[in-house]
Amino acid sequence: MGNDAQTGQVELPERETMEFDVVIVGAGPAGLSAAIRLKQLAAGKGKEISVVVLEKGSEAGAHILSGAVIDPIGLDSVIPTWREDGAPVAQHVTEDRFLYLGPAGDIHIPHFLFPPLMSNKRNYIVSLGDVVRWLASKAEELGVEIYPGFPGAEILFDNHGNVTGVATGDLGVGRDGMPKGEFVRGMALNGKYTLFAEGARGSLTKKLIGLFDLAANAEPQKFGIGLKELWQVRPEKHQPGLVQHTMGWPLSDSTGGGSFMYHYGENLVSIGFVVHLNYQNPYLHPFKEFQRFKTHPAIAPYLEGGKRIGYGARALTEGGWQSIPKLTFPGGALLGCGAGFMNVPRIKGSHNAMLSGKLAAEAAFEAIEAGRAGDELTAYEEAVRTGPIAHDLKRVRNAKPILSRFGTALGTALSGMDMWLNTISTKLSPTLKHGKPDYAALKPASGFKPIDYPKPDGKLTFDIPSSLFLSGTNHEEDQPVHLVLANPAVPLRDNLAVYAEPAQRYCPAMVYEVIEEGGAPRFQINAQNCLHCKTCDIKDPAQNINWTVPEGGGGPNYSGM
Ligand SMILES: Cc1cc2nc3c(=O)[nH]c(=O)nc-3n(C[C@H](O)[C@H](O)[C@H](O)COP(=O)(O)OP(=O)(O)OC[C@H]3O[C@@H](n4cnc5c(N)ncnc54)[C@H](O)[C@@H]3O)c2cc1C
Numbered sequence: 001m002g003n004d005a006q007t008g009q010v011e012l013p014e015r016e017t018m019e020f021d022v023v024i025v026g027a028g029p030a031g032l033s034a035a036i037r038l039k040q041l042a043a044g045k046g047k048e049i050s051v052v053v054l055e056k057g058s059e060a061g062a063h064i065l066s067g068a069v070i071d072p073i074g075l076d077s078v079i080p081t082w083r084e085d086g087a088p089v090a091q092h093v094t095e096d097r098f099l100y101l102g103p104a105g106d107i108h109i110p111h112f113l114f115p116p117l118m119s120n121k122r123n124y125i126v127s128l129g130d131v132v133r134w135l136a137s138k139a140e141e142l143g144v145e146i147y148p149g150f151p152g153a154e155i156l157f158d159n160h161g162n163v164t165g166v167a168t169g170d171l172g173v174g175r176d177g178m179p180k181g182e183f184v185r186g187m188a189l190n191g192k193y194t195l196f197a198e199g200a201r202g203s204l205t206k207k208l209i210g211l212f213d214l215a216a217n218a219e220p221q222k223f224g225i226g227l228k229e230l231w232q233v234r235p236e237k238h239q240p241g242l243v244q245h246t247m248g249w250p251l252s253d254s255t256g257g258g259s260f261m262y263h264y265g266e267n268l269v270s271i272g273f274v275v276h277l278n279y280q281n282p283y284l285h286p287f288k289e290f291q292r293f294k295t296h297p298a299i300a301p302y303l304e305g306g307k308r309i310g311y312g313a314r315a316l317t318e319g320g321w322q323s324i325p326k327l328t329f330p331g332g333a334l335l336g337c338g339a340g341f342m343n344v345p346r347i348k349g350s351h352n353a354m355l356s357g358k359l360a361a362e363a364a365f366e367a368i369e370a371g372r373a374g375d376e377l378t379a380y381e382e383a384v385r386t387g388p389i390a391h392d393l394k395r396v397r398n399a400k401p402i403l404s405r406f407g408t409a410l411g412t413a414l415s416g417m418d419m420w421l422n423t424i425s426t427k428l429s430p431t432l433k434h435g436k437p438d439y440a441a442l443k444p445a446s447g448f449k450p451i452d453y454p455k456p457d458g459k460l461t462f463d464i465p466s467s468l469f470l471s472g473t474n475h476e477e478d479q480p481v482h483l484v485l486a487n488p489a490v491p492l493r494d495n496l497a498v499y500a501e502p503a504q505r506y507c508p509a510m511v512y513e514v515i516e517e518g519g520a521p522r523f524q525i526n527a528q529n530c531l532h533c534k535t536c537d538i539k540d541p542a543q544n545i546n547w548t549v550p551e552g553g554g555g556p557n558y559s560g561m
């Protein structure tokens with residue numbers, strides 16, 4: 001390491017380089033399924049294949065936040081023996097309720113109104129984080145190298161612009177961007193193919209979509225923010241296998257979203273709330289809407305007397321079929337929720353994430369077998385667009401645009417009819433467009449009144465600091481702020497002036513604050529609180545916030561989520 005005499009910039013040492021057949025970014029359901037399938041295929045042919053998986057969390061599962069009711073089609077196709085192999089997937093769904101909430105009451109929507117694809121009969125209630133930990137152990141048994149605490153920070157290219165791998169982040173860089181005493185240069189991991197499985201709004205995925213113009217022929221991606229708490233409830237309140245979803249209160253009819261509540265394990269209840277990020281009112285506070293929702297008479301009795309043991313938040317993709325970008329580029333491919341394979345009306349994405357991992361692995365293995373490297377895995381794109389993922393997503397592709405256009409009450413009825421039509425007819429109804437991206441849906445604060453949310457009672461409803469404590473989130477403080485503002489003037493000059501700076505409210509971790517100092521506002525970023533949900537990167541009306549990976553291992557340390 002030395003100083004360049006002319007520029008004054010620090011010259012960093014060369015990165016050490018490691019060579020693999022396949023490099024995978026992200027140890028979620030998609031990335032781990034790809035890794036497992038590659039090893040299975042190689043073993044089946046008595047061959048070796050080197051596979052590495054990078055994970056930014058301190059361990060596989062540490063950054064996974066999901067519901068989760070899972071469709072076992074994903075597990076069945078990647079590890080068909082999962083039932084005998086000790087997968088933490090035990091609780092069958094026994095009862096499936098759908099409620100429309102008003103301020104004081106609720107209406108049960110009978111299941112026969114929904115097409116069979118919405119049924120949870122064959123599904124299981126799990127902690128997806130635990131399932132991911134188990135998948136990681138299976139991958140390691142097969143010889144996959146998993147590097148937790150090593151974020152993929154930079155995409156590497158050859159001279160022709162083809163992706164050759166990724167570099168992990170440097171360790172020991174101070175807040176001023178200068179190397180500290182304990183500085184360790186990141187590694188360059190080169191692969192014949194690099195698979196990006198970063199989940200919703202992946203930071204490298206976002207770059208790739210821009211660089212290769214992958215979304216040129218797709219509708220804008222749509223998102224929701226999902227907030228979740230894990231509760232240990234009183235035994236008499238626990239109904240193992242109960243799945244309950246709601247729409248309606250406390251959200252207005254024009255604000256999309258809803259809740260989930262899943263009973264499983266030892267008196268455990270996963271309770272969560274999703275707000276669609278195309279909301280218009282800049283005063284909306286998704287975390288406080290979630291807290292208010294828990295006080296509803298159809299919800300509160302389950303939690304009363306219980307103990308909240310977990311909290312977290314994560315964005316989810318909602319654009320569906322019409323928002324899926326081109327999936328391949330020279331040297332790599334997009335997998336899982338990074339590509340947007342979430343089925344929104346089913347609130348399920350983990351099965352498609354696993355299926356996409358399997359399909360990408362099959363295409364990469366076939367290419368490597370044929371002596372290819374660094375080209376496009378077109379067989380993967382073809383398999384996604386004609387196989388089970390397409391079948392799952394095409395039938396429900398109009399649900400989200402219908403809800404956005406007609407509001408929750410009428411939209412639910414109309415989208416139900418559209419899903420029925422697409423189930424019983426051999427011809428699909430025309431595909432509806434989403435229109436504008438979520439950040440462009442926000443309207444000026446002058447058209448709204450601030451919302452008066454009730455104060456938390458510390459029993460059923462809580463504040464953000466006590467919630468963050470349960471997420472275990474932590475970041476080394478002396479490191480560059482990983483929430484990078486393209487223009488530091490925008491939050492106060494534009495966002496505060498026009499939208500009352502909505503980042504203060506949509507961030508579920510109080511990372512963004514506007515503080516009065518000497519009679520003038522100051523914008524503060526408490527980066528150490530960040531939950532890696534990516535909402536700011538999506539919803540900032542000026543698209544001025546770029547979420548980048550912090551130093552490895554930073555972020556939430558979820559358990560049982
Ligand atoms: C609130 C909520 C409820 C949900 N409920 C359900 C449900 O009930 N059923 C269901 O099937 N699905 C559900 N989903 C969706 C489901 O969680 C996702 O479809 C699934 O997790 C996607 O898997 P993935 O592997 O694509 O991404 P993820 O699960 O997000 O995994 C991505 C992994 O990559 C890591 N990563 C990201 N970027 C980098 C980087 N640059 N370097 C290194 N590592 C990186 C992350 O830390 C993470 O571990 C829900 C989602 C949410 C948010």
Ligand code: SF4
Nearest residue numbers: 507530531533534536
């Ligand atoms: S800073 Fe952004 S990514 Fe981090 S918790 Fe807040 S909204 Fe989510």
